[in-house]
Amino acid sequence: MQSNVPTAASLTDVVKRYGANTALDHVSLDIEPGKVTALLGPNGAGKTTAISLLLGLAAADAGRVEVLGGTPHALAVRRRVGVMLQSAALPDTLRVGELLRLVCAYYPQPRPLGEVAALAGLGTLLRTPYARLSGGQQRRVQFALAICGNPQLLFLDEPTTGLDLEAREALWQVVRELTAGGCAILLTTHYLEEAEALAQRVAVLVRGRIVSAGTVDEIRGGGVQRRIHCVSTLAAEEVRAWSGVTAATRADRRLEIETAAAEHVVRRLLAADPALSELEVRRTGLAEAFVRITREAA
Amino acid sequence: MRAVTSPLGFDRASAHPAASAAPQRVALARIFLLESYSEFLRLLRAPAFAVPTLAFPLMFYVLFGVLLGSPHASAESARRALASFVVLGTMAPGLFALGIALAIDRERGLLDLKRALPMPRGLYLAAKLSMSMLFAAIVSILLMTIAAAAAGVVLALAQWCLLFVLAVLGVLPFCAIGLLIGALAKASAAPAIANLIYLPMSFLSGLWVPLQFLPHALAALAPLWPSWHLVQLAFAIVGAGDTAGAPGHLLVLGGVAVACAAAARRALSRPR
Numbered sequence: 001m002q003s004n005v006p007t008a009a010s011l012t013d014v015v016k017r018y019g020a021n022t023a024l025d026h027v028s029l030d031i032e033p034g035k036v037t038a039l040l041g042p043n044g045a046g047k048t049t050a051i052s053l054l055l056g057l058a059a060a061d062a063g064r065v066e067v068l069g070g071t072p073h074a075l076a077v078r079r080r081v082g083v084m085l086q087s088a089a090l091p092d093t094l095r096v097g098e099l100l101r102l103v104c105a106y107y108p109q110p111r112p113l114g115e116v117a118a119l120a121g122l123g124t125l126l127r128t129p130y131a132r133l134s135g136g137q138q139r140r141v142q143f144a145l146a147i148c149g150n151p152q153l154l155f156l157d158e159p160t161t162g163l164d165l166e167a168r169e170a171l172w173q174v175v176r177e178l179t180a181g182g183c184a185i186l187l188t189t190h191y192l193e194e195a196e197a198l199a200q201r202v203a204v205l206v207r208g209r210i211v212s213a214g215t216v217d218e219i220r221g222g223g224v225q226r227r228i229h230c231v232s233t234l235a236a237e238e239v240r241a242w243s244g245v246t247a248a249t250r251a252d253r254r255l256e257i258e259t260a261a262a263e264h265v266v267r268r269l270l271a272a273d274p275a276l277s278e279l280e281v282r283r284t285g286l287a288e289a290f291v292r293i294t295r296e297a298a
Numbered sequence: 299m300r301a302v303t304s305p306l307g308f309d310r311a312s313a314h315p316a317a318s319a320a321p322q323r324v325a326l327a328r329i330f331l332l333e334s335y336s337e338f339l340r341l342l343r344a345p346a347f348a349v350p351t352l353a354f355p356l357m358f359y360v361l362f363g364v365l366l367g368s369p370h371a372s373a374e375s376a377r378r379a380l381a382s383f384v385v386l387g388t389m390a391p392g393l394f395a396l397g398i399a400l401a402i403d404r405e406r407g408l409l410d411l412k413r414a415l416p417m418p419r420g421l422y423l424a425a426k427l428s429m430s431m432l433f434a435a436i437v438s439i440l441l442m443t444i445a446a447a448a449a450g451v452v453l454a455l456a457q458w459c460l461l462f463v464l465a466v467l468g469v470l471p472f473c474a475i476g477l478l479i480g481a482l483a484k485a486s487a488a489p490a491i492a493n494l495i496y497l498p499m500s501f502l503s504g505l506w507v508p509l510q511f512l513p514h515a516l517a518a519l520a521p522l523w524p525s526w527h528l529v530q531l532a533f534a535i536v537g538a539g540d541t542a543g544a545p546g547h548l549l550v551l552g553g554v555a556v557a558c559a560a561a562a563r564r565a566l567s568r569p570r
Contacts, residue, residue: 055414078416079324085414089406093343094336105332106416108324129343149416 007066008033008153008184009054014063016049023049025208026063031153036175036185038199040192042294045205047188048086051157054186055083068153079108082151084142086158086188090130096141097126100148107149119174120144121167135162143171147178154178154185160194172198192287204290206297216286219293225284226262230255230269232276242268258284329417333425340399341429346489347394350496355387355437356444362506364448373452374538380445381461381532382505387437388465389500389525391430392472393479393492399426400480401488404566423477430469430476438465453536460535468528471551474558475524481565499523524554 009031016024023046031037039047052058053065056072070077090099100117104110117123120140130138139162146154156175160168175198179185189195195202196216203213212219225246232255240248244261259265262281269276341347363379403409412422442458445451453461475495483491500506502516503526509517520526527547533539 057410057413075416075418078414081414081416083411083414085407085411087407088411089408090411091336091340091408093340098336098339102332102336103415105329106324145415 006033007031009067009186010064011050011053011060012064012066014050014053014060014065016046016053016058017061022208024053024060027205027208027210028063029203029210029213031184031186032201033152033184034179034182035200036179036187036198037201037203038195039186039188039203039205040195040290041205044207046208047205048157049208050205051085051155051186051188055081055155079106079149080152082146082149082154084146084154084156084159086161088142090138090141090145092131093129095127095129096122096133099130099141100126100144103145104148110149111147113148116144116148119147121170136164136167139163140167140171143174147174152183154183156185156187158189159187160189160191168194192285192290196286202286204293204297206294209297211297212293220284220286220289225288226259227282227284227288228255228257228259228262228265228269229278229280229282230276231278232269232273234269234273234276239269254278324416326418326421330421330424330428333417333421334428337395337399337425337429338432341395341433347398350493351387351390351394351433352437355383355390356440358386358506359383359441359444360448364444373450376445376449376451377453377536378508378533378538380441380449380451381536381538382529384438384441384461384465385468385503385525385529385532386500386505387441388434388468388528389472389496391433391437392469392474393476393496394489395430395433396426396473396476397479397483397492398485398488400477401483402485404480405485427470427473430473431466434465434469435462438462451536457535457537461532464528464531464535468531468551471524471528471555471558474555474562477562478558478565481562499525502526503529505529521550524551527551 007030011024011027011029014024014027015022027046027050029037029039029050039050041047049058053060054067054072056067056078065072068077068080072078072081094102096117097113100113100122104113104116110116111119114123117126120143122137122140122144125133125137125141130141133141139159143156143159146156160171163171172194175185175187179200185198187195187199199216201214202216202219204211204219231253234255236248236250236255239245239255239257242265244264245257245259247256247258249256257265257269266279266281269279341351359379363376363383400409403412409422413419438461442451442461446453476492479488479491479495502512503509503520503523504512504517505525509520527550530539531544531547534541534544
């Protein structure tokens with residue numbers, strides 16, 4: 001990592017305790033402009049605590065919290081930050097348009113209301129009371145409030161929970177547009193495919209410690225591991241002995257092989273078993289890496 | 299290389315408001331007005347607030363002050379009834395608007411969101427206070443209209459005005475009590491707690507039944523309740539009480555407001 005990259009926000013050696021429980025244990029994290037940084041971790045790992053510190057909702061017991069060159073409490077800083085919290089029930093009786101107009105007024109250069117509504121897919125819902133919206137629609141309103149102020153730094157805490165596929169794709173598209181425009185985004189999510197689709201950088205938090213951090217490829221293990229699935233009569237023990245194969249297991253009729261040399265192994269498989277069918281080769285994803293990392297850290 | 303201008307119309311300049319030379323200007327007055335308006339709509343559309351605040355004082359005044367009022371009642375007792383119900387109408391907005399709404403906002407994460415959003419922190423409270431005052435103003439005007447039209451209450455213009463001012467400013471100590479409820483209580487318990495303060499306190503202050511009809515021990519406790527002090531001021535304004543105690547009553551009400559507001563502030567800013 002280059003040391004001269006300007007950061008939009010950072011935690012430096014931060015400790016946060018709640019009574020006897022240490023929620024964050026010497027955590028350092030950089031959020032860079034024009035990039036999505038995904039903060040991953042099991043429930044209770046400290047993700048929401050990290051966001052609370054960066055939003056100025058809680059104070060660190062030790063270490064430094066810096067946001068856009070200032071402290072997160074400063075009004076001038078908050079005017080350049082957008083936020084979508086994991087759980088924030090907006091007033092039930094207010095209409096979508098009323099909520100948007102109110103939050104737009106907080107910002108010095110808000111987006112036009114119509115643009116915000118279009119980006120979040122709320123065009124037809126402006127007159128609907130918040131309580132009458134579905135869970136996914138409410139989430140879209142919260143996203144709209146997060147982006148309405150033209151933020152330079154955006155916090156998205158589990159943004160797509162409860163969204164249908166189409167709405168999720170639309171939100172992803174807006175996130176990509178924002179980063180292309182230079183916005184720094186911190187994303188926490190339970191959906192690893194979401195982090196894979198959006199994030200340039202990933203940090204994995206386990207029990208209050210960053211156990212792994214880097215680009216998505218680095219976390220994934222260089223992207224070299226492939227997983228081969230097929231229906232074959234070959235014995236798993238035999239395949240495991242082939243060069244380049246790191247693991248081979250059988251589940252019923254299906255053979256599962258892990259390898260760094262997929263092309264070579266596939267060629268050999270097809271030669272050894274002409275009756276082989278349902279061949280499938282997949283790059284092992286962030287999900288596998290995440291499971292491995294969190295298991296090793298536990 | 300990425301296109302600088304995207305199909306959605308973002309470009310680097312618009313995504314970087316602070317990077318441009320334009321000064322950051324936010325109209326605080328506009329935020330305050332929009333915040334207050336939102337609060338007003340929110341309260342008006344919530345029956346749990348609107349009914350006890352707007353309907354109860356009017357309904358009970360019509361019932362007890364106008365329909366069931368004794369035809370032989372003196373002009374003074376009619377004025378006392380008006381003063382009592384104006385105070386009743388003044389108690390509710392602060393207790394309910396701040397007590398219940400703040401507890402809900404706190405528990406459901408809206409307070410956190412407001413703190414994270416670039417809203418100047420004082421405006422959240424200022425909007426809620428101004429709306430409580432507005433509701434008290436509406437209730438007191440309606441009560442005074444009924445009093446003049448149907449209950450035969452006759453007052454000088456200055457007395458009507460002073461009673462109105464008392465109603466609007468009298469909201470503040472009850473806002474402070476509401477703030478304390480909202481800062482401490484669970485959202486599910488806040489309405490019950492607000493009612494448990496509102497109803498007994500108004501009864502024990504002699505707002506429903508004159509104090510001389512209460513058991514002596516209960517009547518002797520009346521100076522403990524802020525609403526008793528407020529109604530003594532209201533009695534003095536309508537010429538049904540003495541004015542000598544006014545500074546003392548104001549002092550108590552101010553003290554309650556400051557003490558409760560300070561305690562609530564402490565509870566809300568407790569480090570987390």
